[in-house]
Amino acid sequence: MAVSRVFVTLALACASGAALAGECPALLQHELPKLRSKEIVNFCEQFNGKALVVVNTASHCGFTPQFKGLEALYQRFKADGLEVVGVPSDDFFQEDNDAEKTAEVCYVNYGVTFTMTQTQPVRGRDATPLFRELAEQAGKAPSWNFYKYVVDRHGQVVASFSSKVKPDDPQLIEAVQKALSN
Known part of the structure; x- marks a missing residue:
């Protein structure tokens, strides 16, 4: 009888876990490697139920100083449930091939504390x-570095902004x- 009780408990735990996974919006059903880390950023686990600003970044771009504004935005709204996610990309040929140098720009030069991933392709x-889903929902892929997507707590893109729009x-x-x- 004790064995069947354990089985029922495990079955219920699996079922509730499956229900929770099913509640995660499609936009968040992604994982990306974290910048300068062996950790993986699991979007469902870390960001489900939170609002997001997802931005493709580059270390050697005229818009790179926006890191400072993105960090200020994150600090201003993180207690309310905002997360900022930076995704370095070399799609516009302005990202360093060395993750250490990318990390130095983000963490040392600009004091970034929000989540940064390893370099990823973001268009085409x-x-x-993740960026295919963002582009599909917004109707537009990034046209340059520091393109910003604002995502609500339900995983829906509510707005997107060009590189020229400051944080x-x-x-x-x-x-x-x-x-x-929302």
Whole structure:
């Protein structure tokens, strides 16, 4: 009888785990390697139920100083449930091939504390599945570095912004607040 009770408990645990996995939006059903780490960023585990700003970054771009504004945005809204995810990409030929140098730009030069992944393709047929999903929902793939997607707590893109839109732009702030309230 004790064995069958254990079996039922395990079956219920598996069923509830499957239900939880099913509740994770398609946009979050991705994993990417974390920058300068052996850890994997599991989007469902880390970001389910949170609003996101996902941005493709580059270390040697005229827009690289936006790291400072992205960090300020993250600090301003993280207590409300915002996460910022930076995804370095060399799709526009402005990212270093050395992850150590990329990490130095992010963490040392700009004091980034939000999640950064290893370099990934973000456009075209080679785009990582996360960016294919973002582009599909937004109707637009990144056209340059520091393209920003704002995602609500349900995994839906509510807005996207070009590289020229700074992280403190009132329209981006409004989109973040909308994503947090959904």
